[in-house]
Amino acid sequence: MTSKFLLVLFGLILIRLGSLAADPVSSEGDDGYELWLKYKPVTDSSIKAEYLRYLSFISKSGNGEVMQSALRELQTGLKSLLGKNVNVKNAVGNKSGGIILRLDPSTDTAKLPEEGYRIQLSAGNIVISSKSESGILYGTFALLRHMQMQLSVKTLNLASSPKVRYRMLNHWDNPDGTIERGYAGSSLWKWYELPERVDPRYQDYARANAxxxxxxxxxxxxxxxxxxxxxxxxxxxxxVASVMRKYGIRTYLSVYFAAPKTLGGLPSSDPLDPKVRAWWKEKVALIYKEIPDFGGFLVKANSEGEPGPQDYGRTHADGANMLAEAFQPYDGIVIWRAFVYKADANADRFKAAYEEFVPLDGKFDPKVILQVKNGPIDFQPREPFSPLFGNMPKTPLGVEFQLTQEYLGFATHAVYEAPIFKETLESDTYVNGAGSTVAKVIDGSLHGHSRTLMAGVANTGSDRNWTGHPLAQANWYAFGRLSWDHQLTSDQIATEWAGLTLTRNQKAMEPIVKLMLKSREIYVGYNTPLGLSRPWMGVHFAPEPWQSRGSRPDWTAVYYHRADSVGLGFDRTVSGSNALAQYRPEVQQQWNNPDKTPLPYLLWFHHVAWNKELSTGRTLWQELLTRFYTCANSVVWMQQQWDLAKPSLDPQVYTDVAARLKVQHREAIWWRDAWVLYLQTFARQLIPKDFEPPKQTLEEVKKSVNIYLMK
Amino acid sequence: MTSKFLLVLFGLILIRLGSLAADPVSSEGDDGYELWLKYKPVTDSSIKAEYLRYLSFISKSGNGEVMQSALRELQTGLKSLLGKNVNVKNAVGNKSGGIILRLDPSTDTAKLPEEGYRIQLSAGNIVISSKSESGILYGTFALLRHMQMQLSVKTLNLASSPKVRYRMLNHWDNPDGTIERGYAGSSLWKWYELPERVDPRYQDYARANAxxxxxxxxxxxxxxxxxxxxxxxxxxxxxVASVMRKYGIRTYLSVYFAAPKTLGGLPSSDPLDPKVRAWWKEKVALIYKEIPDFGGFLVKANSEGEPGPQDYGRTHADGANMLAEAFQPYDGIVIWRAFVYKADANADRFKAAYEEFVPLDGKFDPKVILQVKNGPIDFQPREPFSPLFGNMPKTPLGVEFQLTQEYLGFATHAVYEAPIFKETLESDTYVNGAGSTVAKVIDGSLHGHSRTLMAGVANTGSDRNWTGHPLAQANWYAFGRLSWDHQLTSDQIATEWAGLTLTRNQKAMEPIVKLMLKSREIYVGYNTPLGLSRPWMGVHFAPEPWQSRGSRPDWTAVYYHRADSVGLGFDRTVSGSNALAQYRPEVQQQWNNPDKTPLPYLLWFHHVAWNKELSTGRTLWQELLTRFYTCANSVVWMQQQWDLAKPSLDPQVYTDVAARLKVQHREAIWWRDAWVLYLQTFARQLIPKDFEPPKQTLEEVKKSVNIYLMK
Incomplete structure (x- = not known):
């Protein structure tokens, strides 16, 4: 799915942005609803003059729903950017001065994949061409993005196509309107009102995604x-699917594996039972009757209490293949999640997915994609890449990222996630030698798969601004852009997003982008530095590193950090759980020696003595404290960066983020104090004089945490 | 709390509205956020000329927060209604042509209660006067309402004061953002963001309430x-309280009775334990330190599994009085809910609250108000008034209405609730002879109480339009207006609300108001006709009259309707549970004879044979079917009424409601079929030829209901 034709123009973009004049602050509050599709009027007069040369007409070929959407978006965007209603003319002959949406499988786009697009000047027109209406739509949005950034069209020549075929959001939305791990209001989907009432917001959701x-x-x-x-x-x-379809988006459903029993009334949901197989076939047929472009099923099975094929002594492959069979007559797929970890007092949860799935490589139907969380545990602020990547060459593996900030401070911490996504994607598995990155596993290039998948657990909700924290919109944006092109950098994406969403003023953008790029390291620093993980158990909001009682050992916090009088960290080397053995030797080499393991991963793989001197020259205890304190303080730096941008920001957005950064600072200190006071009971060392001692005792911190665990 | 000075000008208003020209339909969609505070420009030129005579200045006395709000509202409203910025001048001398906000305890307002206001013309100015800043704020909103309706100010002379002292919303909002029985998104209160981030929406909420x-x-x-x-x-x-305070709104909290144990770490929460009493005193003191105008506590105790004083062998009075003691130094109150019903296989839940509370009359601290749901069961579409009203003369009783449509079709059925509220308020308890209405119990006039209360369980949520169903805004409006003046009629309020919110066009308003006024009877007709109740058990959404398994007998549906081969209904006469004995003889007389009981209450009190001929000349079976069918069909009539108004409605609002009415029609048929098919198994009678037989079997309907009961 990679394309040779991709032309990234970020150098140009950055240069261009630098020369823009300051935006006047809008007198009306920005409530965030418009996301990155604000289409503020073009203020650069020479650029505006350039654009106006192409507004005599719009011409389009094709008349499908998606083409209609492209046209509507283009007209709406141009009207807003340039104040002009541009009409459609279909017989344009040799006319110039227009924008042409050309659905054209033969010429310009011959070498482009199905969804790719090309934008170029031709005979005095701007021509957006693609083999598919979806491609035209993507090209249209690309042109509008170009114009929002006030970039010249004089030498316009853009071509782009997606590296990954299935680029999708996963909504953990329940039918009662609640969202599991949602922090931005309730579900967008109003099931009680459907099908008669179709909330107009569904279309805006589709636009944003497209x-x-x-x-x-x-x-x-x-x-x-x-x-x-x-x-x-x-x-x-x-x-809902009818709305999505207009924007080239296919609708999928998560399925309850035991539905044949609970809904169908069958005695079993055994995937090898012919009646069960027939039930699913009939069900899928019914779905396609209503939704001819239905995308497929997503399945969480035999995981965290959910039913699955193992309830009948069958394998994940048996379960997935049964569903795939039901999809044979259709262009739909089965996405099977690899997030599994059995209850086992002696096991290392890190190893669980690999152990269950690697033996099944080659046993899945070609319609099945295995969806693997980026790390082996569960969306921690930093994880090593999942050892499944690269180790199931016969099976298409998709990656699952989490946009919603379950472990990243809900809606009160600013954490720009692109660096998390990139860190995984750029990790080298070495399975086919150096350069065998996770990205190449995901985009199918490493093992020759064409069914490729990138999934993001959505952070959208019914809050007016979609994501609660205004800066969290950037995580949706970053995921979407990376699912199209994983070679974009975190910096490029942040710059682009901030420019489209917050301000065009370069002086304001600089500190915002800095804040965004450093935000994840800052969060890690006060939350899980040096490779700590899972200091939460109850709600995933408050620090609970002391939590030691659970119905399973791996449902406690102490299981993960293993603090004792000697030191801290989970020994996953050969002397410990030997999870490292799931990686290639080149990877093992990076992480198996505590003296050489990069500090961000240290405690993921080693139990390190409190007084061990690290590469920084500080002992483990000193290094931990340095990070907890420095990073909690860095939230003040984040506030300063945000304040630098204030003159160019919408006041409502400024105030919203400024207030959330205050919450973040208070909570960062809470996290720091919780960890420091708790770890001190093992390390039995003083807090160095450089650091202000916590104002509360450990018992007081625990008490304040317990409040958040009350019903 | 009643006022002799109330001048209701509805006759005038209705005449005036009749003469208005059609509003042009707005080109921008109305998303409902502005509620009834739209302040659309005044279109009547002669009225506009009248108003403009008073826009030379605004003058105000007093400088408190609430006065500032009144000024801000007035300026905002005038700007929007009349396009003019009106400045404040404080030394106006003998000037005329302005609006004066006069905080004046001595002259004009001498006879008005604290929160009352007077609006009149004086020396060429419009003068709003009150003893309190809150009164000025209420007067300001009244003037703006007057102007929104384009009523003349030539003979302006309005005076009004509230009949009830505590007029409040109860939010059943959980700290995790979910709302128990909420159908309009998630909670307005963003606890994780507070206190640093104060959502701007809190102020708009306060404005609407004020x-x-x-x-x-x-x-x-x-x-x-x-x-x-x-x-x-x-x-x-x-x-949050700081925002509310600016609008004269005091903040209250619901309390968990066992908090001394679970939060305070005490060994008990026994209300007679001195340590427990001390804990609450200290807690209340802490609250007042942060919130000097804190309103008080609302308590659900020993009800539906919640802890309470009975856990320690104490009474509700012991529990309430302990809390009241903690409030002695402050102007706060304790609101104790009477919604209790013990598990008892032989009891009639109808009688439970009376049995528990009447013996406690006279034992409550004067700071305690008992909050009683309007009916004896639980917010059913129609209930007889609670027998507690009038029967606890020594205790101030407040009424609790439910605005959120838990049993009224969630957000997909249009049910205007003012007729429900009015029905309760106008019910005659006869405790001091004829005319002893529930309203007089509530407003304190019957038994001489000054601590009087009307509470509404809020239907607000984070949905952009606050209430999900656009017409549900009218229930918030109606509750608020009735809490101020329970003598307003349902028709007056509907007319006022529709005029402020939907359209000023009389031709459009007529069908809308008709639709609203009939909506409750229509709902009752297909849902719980003739005095049926509680055909729900799981989610309160889908019909389940057959539901017969529960952990308690009164947690089944069959407990309430008692269908059998003989007939239908709950015998609450002397031959049955004798719940009727809880009412005065005059009330008993109305309801104890099945031949004379008004049909809407019939099955509340009698088990009636299927073939019994009713006052309509139809048998019970025939009458039931007539109502189920007629009322399900009447949703089509509602759709027609709504369509009649279409030309004057905002397209977005029109479409929204039209779609919900379609859902309502589908669901009304579902309800009808569920009941008819189920009751037929007992009545063993045919469906008369006039009525189209259900398209589904009972088993099929049950199956469709079960879908909504799945997790």
Whole structure:
């Protein structure tokens, strides 16, 4: 799915942005609803003059729904950017001075993949061409993005195509309107109102996704309700799918593996039972009757109490292949999640998915994609890449990122996630020698797969600004852009997003982008430095590193950090769980020697003595404290960066983020104090004089945490 | 709390509205956020000329926060209505042509109660006067309402004061952002963001309430979390209270009775334990330190599994009085809910609250108000009034209405609730002879109480339009207006609301108001006709009259309707549970004879044979079917009424409601079919030929209902 034709113009973009005049602050508050599609009037008069040369007409070929959307978006965008209503003319002959949407499988686009697009000047027109209407739509959004950034079109020549085929959001939304791990209001999907009432917001959701290249959405939680397999709900889903379809987005559903029993009334949900197989076939047929472009199923099975094929002594492959069979007549797929970890007192959860799935490589139907979380545990602020990547060459592996900030401070911490996504994607698995990055596993280039997938657990909700924290919009944006092109850098994406969303003023953008780029390291620093993980157990909001009681050992916090009188960290070398053995020797080499392991990964793989001197010249205890304190303080630096941008920001957005940064600072200190006071009970060392001692005792911090665990 | 000075000008208003020209349909969509405070430009030129005579200046006395709000509202409203910025001048001498906000305890307002206001012309100015800043604010909103309706100010002379002292919303909002029985998104209160971030929406919430005269809000669910008693949360609550205070609204909290144990770490929460009493005293003192105008506590105790004084062998009075003691130094109150019903296989839940509370009359501290749901069961579409009203003369009784449509079709059925509220308020208890209405119990006039209360369980949520269903805004409006003046009629309020919110066009308003006024009877007709109740058990959404398994007998549906081969209904006469004995003889007389009981109450009190001929000349079976069918069909009539108004409605609002009415029609048929098919198994009679037989079997309907009961 990679394309040779991709032309990234970020150098140009950055130069261009530098020369822009300051935007006047809008007198009306920006409530964030418009996201990165604000289409503020073009203020650069010479650029405006350039653009106006192409507004005599719009011409289009093709008349499908997606082409109609492209046209509507283009007209709306041009009207807003340039104040001009541009009409459609279909017989333009040799006319110049217009924009042409050319659905053209033969000429310009011959070498482009299906969804790719090309934008260029031709005979005095701007021509957007593609083999598909979706490609035209993506090209249209690209042109509008170009214009929003006030870039010249004099030498316009853009071509782009997606590196990954299935680019989708996963909504962990329940039918009652709640969202598992949602921090931006309730679900967008109003199931009780559907199918008769189709909330106008669904279309704005689709627009936003299409503008990034996202082409799929799983509407319901992976902890799925069987409701969605009922005719009543299929009809509701179909109403949503009709809106998505207009923007080239296919609709998927999460399925409850035991639905044949609970909904269908069958005695079993055994995937080898012919009646069960028939039930699913019929069900899928019913779905396609209502939703002809239905995307497929996403399945969480035999994981965290969900039912699955193992309930009947069958394998994940048996379960997935049964569903794939039901999709044989259709262009739909089965996405099977690899997030599994059995209850086992002596096991290392790190190793669980690999142990269950690697033996099944080659046993899955070609319609099955295995969806693997980026790390081996569960969306921690930093994880090593999952050892599954690269180790199932016969199976298409998709990656699952989490946009919603379950472990990243909910809606009160600013954490720009592109660096997390990039860190995984750029990790080298070495499975086919150096350069065998996770990105190459995901985009299919390493093992020759064409069914490729990047999924993001959505951070959208019914809050007016979609994501709660205004800066969290950037995580949706970054995911979408990376799912299209994983070679974009975190910096490019942040610059682009901030320019489209917050301000065109370069002086204001600089500190914002700095803040964004450093935000993840700052968060890690006060939350899980040096490779710590999972200091949460109850709600995933408050520090609980002391939590030691759970129905399973791996449902405690102490299981993960293993603090004792000697030191801290989880020994995953050969002397410990030997999880490292799941990686190639080149990877093992990076991480198996505590003296050479990069500090961000140290405690993921080693139990390190409190007084061990690290590469920084500080002992473990000193290094931990340095990071906890420096990074909690760095939230003040983040506030300063934000304040630098204030003159160019919408006042409502400025105030919102400024207030959340205050919350973040208070909570960062809370995290720091919780960890420091707790670890001190093992390390039995003083807090160095450089650091202000916590104002509370450990018991007081625990008490303040317990408040958040009350019903 | 009644006022002799109330001048209702509705006759005038209705005449005036009749002469208005059609509003042009706005080109921008109305998203409902502005509620009834739209302040659309005045279009009647002669009226506009009248108003403009008073826009030379605004003068105000007093400088408190509430006065500032009144000024801000007035300036904003005038600017929007009349396009003019009106400045404040404080030394106006003998000038005329302005609007004067006069805080004046001595002259004009001498006979008005504290919160009352007077609006009149004086020396060429419009003068709004009151003893209190809150009164000025209420007067300001009244003047703006007057102007929104384009009524003349030539003979302006309005005086009004509230009949009830505590007019408040109860939010059943949980700290995690979910709302128990909420159908309009998630909670307005963003606890994780507070206190640093104060959502701008809190102020708009306060404005809307103040515009109706609501002066209190309970922020959290009566199934309360102890979190709210922690210092962390008190500080958060204080930040919300600071916004409310500016609009004359006091903030209250629901409390978890066992908080001394769970939060305070005490061994008991026994209300007679001195340590427990001390804990609450200290807690209340802490609250007042942060929130000097804190309103008080709302308590659900020993009800539906919540802890309470009975856990320690104490009475409700013991529990309430302990809390009242903690409030002695402050102007706060304790609101104790009477919604209790013990598990008892032989009891009639109808009688439970009376049995528990009447013996306690006279034992409550004067700071305690008992909050009683309007009916004896639980917010059913129609209930007889609670027999507690009038039967606890020594105790101030407040009424609790439910605005959120838990049993009224969630956000997909249009049910205008003013007729429900009025029905209760106008019910005659006969406790001091004829005319002893529930309203007179509530407003304190019957038994001489000054602490009087009307509470509404809020239907607000984070949805952009606040209430999900656009027409549900009218229930918030109606509750607020009735809490100020329970003598307003349902028709007056509907006319006023529709005029402010939807259209000024009389031709459009007529069908809308008709639709609203009939909506409740229509709903009852297909849902619980003839005095049926509680055909729900799981989610309160889908019909389940067959539901017969529950952990308690009164947690089944069959407990309430008692269908059998003989007939239908709950015998509450002397031959049955004798719940009727809880009412005065005059009331008993109305309801104890099945031949004379008004049909809407028939099955509340009698088990009636299927073939019994009713006053309509039809048998019970025939009458039931007539109502089920007629009322399900009447949703089509509602759609027609709505369509008649279409030309004058905002397209977005029109489409939204039209779609919800379609859902309502589908669901009304579902309800009808569920009941008819189920009752037929007992009545063993055919469906008369006039009625189209259900398209589904009972088993099929059950199956479709079960879908909504799945997790």
């Amino acid at each position: 503008s990034l290249g996202i082409n799929g959405t799983v509407l319901n939680n992976v902890n799925a309700s069987a409701r969605f397999m009922s005719q009543e709900y299929i009809v509701k889903v179909a109403a | 515009s109706l005269g609501i002066n209190g809000t309970v922020l959290n669910n009566v199934n309360a979390s102890a979190r709210f008693m922690s210092q962390e949360y008190i500080v958060k609550v204080a930040a």
